[in-house]
Amino acid sequence: MLSTAILSAAFSSSAPVLPLSNSTALHSSSSVTTHLNLPSLAIGSKCFRANSQRLRVQASMSSSPLIEKETAEAERPPTFLRESDNGAGNESATVRARFEKMIREVQDSVCSALEAADGGGSFKEDVWSRPGGGGGISRVLQDGAVFEKAGVNVSVVYGLMPPEAYRAAKPSTENGDVKPGPIPFFAAGISSVLHPKNPFAPTLHFNYRYFETDAPKDAPGAPRQWWFGGGTDLTPAYIFDEDVKHFHLVQKSACDKFDPSFYPRFKKWCDDYFYIKHRGERRGLGGIFFDDLNDYDQEMLLSFATECANSVIPAYIPIIEKRKDTPFTASHKEWQQIRRGRYVEFNLVYDRGTTFGLKTGGRIESILVSLPLTSRWEYGHQPAEGTEEWRLLDACINPKEWI
Secondary structure, X not given: OOOHHHHHHHOOOOOOOEEHHHOOOOOOOOEEEEEOOOOOOOOOOOOOEEOOEEOXXXXXXXXXXXXXXOEEEOOOOOOOOOHHHOOOOOOOOOHHHHHHHHHHHHHHHHHHHHHHHHOOOOOEXXXXXXXXXXXXXXXXXXXXXXXXXXXXXXXXXXXXXXXXXXXXXXXXXXXXXXXXXXXXXXXXXXXXXXXXXXXOOOEEEEEEEEEEEOOXXXXXXXXXXXXXXXXXXXXXXXXXXXXXXXXXXXXXXXXXXXXXXXXXXXXXXHHHHOEEOOOOEEOOOOEEEEEEEOOOOHHHHHHHHHHHHHXXXXXXXXXXXXXXXXXOOHHHHHHHHHHHHHHHHHHHHOOHHHHHHHHOXXXXXXHOOOOOOOOOOOOOOOOOOOOHXXXXXXXXXXXXXXX
């Protein structure tokens, strides 16, 4: 979900920013069935859906890549946008420019807060770009004092969408038999997964992304499509009610500033999305999740995504500060590792960004950055009823209203 999160989310995060986001040469020698939801960019991992309808597209990518191969850069550029998207030097002129500015500022603030909370570790940074425009910044803190692994990635991606996706989204009624060629798209996002060492400190995932398609060259006048997606969700191994309530209150507060229906709607969407079908349980204790959001004013949704992204630190850091030094036993650690196994299962089996990246030759380090360093699978493991471990499992099987 991390890097996988962007293009992933864009083709997706979680959990969620484009998983491909973090630099991916999308190509494959075989025909693959893919979900294009182009903006889980760092996103994350979502599928292309127009008018809130998911499209399943059979796309053969053997002839040419959807996205150009990335090139490592020594320094961060002021922007990854093409000059035409900058607003002629005024970077506040376009939604693309303002969204990129937002995700880069959030990456800086979140990384600074995490390094301060860790007290020892620091982020390693990789910067990459593509010849035709776009690029990203991947940051990973590994084996820190508090965090086993923490990744915070941003990416800006330009590419081509298979024509089948466009025709499925916009049946050619007014255009007769016009069959547009590949559709240019833009996707940008931030994606992060944070795995603490202490089993009493929860894992956090967030990603926020923006996606646009341009009119195909051979279908002039076709409407441009755009949408926002994203979310923030909490995955603890042990439940502290005050922590979960605090987390959900921050999500609700961010939502209520824009529409009181957002929190209950996006909370349920989160519970439904992070469902591990073969286990019959959720990955964690939820939060908010939304995708293909374009049925509100664009400026309002840009402000909403910004508010949600800026809520990550107040939602999570107080919990980490409270739990990072809590004494624990070997059995507590084993249970954390078992729950981490569930995290791995969801990401590799169900997360749309991760699976899309793996099937299409994406940048593997970015795609798998969301996975923990360690996890555990025990044959037939079942916590005893009434224990704290059982309580967590019950909450994952039966989602609760925390506030």
